[in-house]
Amino acid sequence: MDSTNIRPSTATLQDWQKSFIDYSITKNVLQFGHFTLKSGRNSPYFFNAGKFDDGLSQKKLGEIYAKTLIEAGIEFDMVFGPAYKGIPLATSTVYALSDLYDRNVPFAFNRKEAKDHGEGGSIVGAPLQGKVVLVDDVITAGTAIKETLALLESYPEAELAAAVVLIDRQEKLDGSELSAIQALEKTYGIQILAAVKLEQIMAYIDGSDSFAEHLAKMNEYREQYGVF
Numbered sequence: 001m002d003s004t005n006i007r008p009s010t011a012t013l014q015d016w017q018k019s020f021i022d023y024s025i026t027k028n029v030l031q032f033g034h035f036t037l038k039s040g041r042n043s044p045y046f047f048n049a050g051k052f053d054d055g056l057s058q059k060k061l062g063e064i065y066a067k068t069l070i071e072a073g074i075e076f077d078m079v080f081g082p083a084y085k086g087i088p089l090a091t092s093t094v095y096a097l098s099d100l101y102d103r104n105v106p107f108a109f110n111r112k113e114a115k116d117h118g119e120g121g122s123i124v125g126a127p128l129q130g131k132v133v134l135v136d137d138v139i140t141a142g143t144a145i146k147e148t149l150a151l152l153e154s155y156p157e158a159e160l161a162a163a164v165v166l167i168d169r170q171e172k173l174d175g176s177e178l179s180a181i182q183a184l185e186k187t188y189g190i191q192i193l194a195a196v197k198l199e200q201i202m203a204y205i206d207g208s209d210s211f212a213e214h215l216a217k218m219n220e221y222r223e224q225y226g227v228f
């Protein structure tokens with residue numbers, strides 16, 4: 001790519017966001033290479049929250065979700081984690097809400113395949129009711145959030161009040177100029193919060209020689225699929 005096409009970064013980063021991105025790189029959660037996304041797009045980077053695979057990681061993540069929710073003043077009654085990667089995130093979030101904010105919040109998660117023995121069903125945990133906050137790792141096309149909205153249609157006492165993700169990939173939906181977050185907020189009126197946006201990840205690695213090649217590929221990807 002011609003370097004004159006690279007848009008200068010205007011993204012600002014708070015210290016905790018820098019620490020989080022740095023930690024994600026250290027844990028190999030934030031990876032660079034060739035990845036096929038659920039949407040079918042070929043991405044030069046991937047955020048694999050499954051590599052947050054120990055107690056300290058989950059503690060840090062729980063704190064980020066809890067802080068994001070509380071500081072945004074979101075009103076909620078329970079937390080929902082969509083399978084699979086949303087499941088540990090939901091437990092870490094409610095643990096942090098209890099530990100740091102003295103709020104004992106119920107949580108639930110789904111099974112990808114309904115169980116037909118034992119307790120049965122596809123929802124595990126607290127009854128789905130009241131204002132639900134979804135926690136997930138990444139938003140790309142918003143499919144996971146739309147699936148949760150569809151699931152909640154069977155639970156008239158529950159409404160999706162908000163969603164919190166770690167990473168907003170800031171990608172245009174096919175045939176649209178809107179990102180998944182913009183489209184979901186517009187269509188369903190739900191608030192979606194992201195701890196870190198792609199532009200902030202790019203600003204963080206900008207200037208580091210070891211990431212220069214990856215950054216160039218991310219710029220190309222962003223020119224093709226990104227919202228600005």
Ligand SMILES: O=P(O)(O)OC[C@H]1O[C@H](OP(=O)(O)OP(=O)(O)O)[C@H](O)[C@@H]1O
Binds near residue numbers: 038083141144180
């Ligand atoms: O915004 P979207 O286009 O839905 O993409 C993001 C979703 O994709 C991944 O989950 P995946 O469906 O791969 O399932 P997993 O949690 O079982 O890995 C990721 O954990 C998000 O939930």
Ligand SMILES: O=C(O)c1cc(=O)[nH]c(=O)[nH]1
Binds near residue numbers: 045137
């Ligand atoms: O869009 C996806 O499928 C996706 C992107 C990403 O960065 N991480 C992830 O788990 N899924």
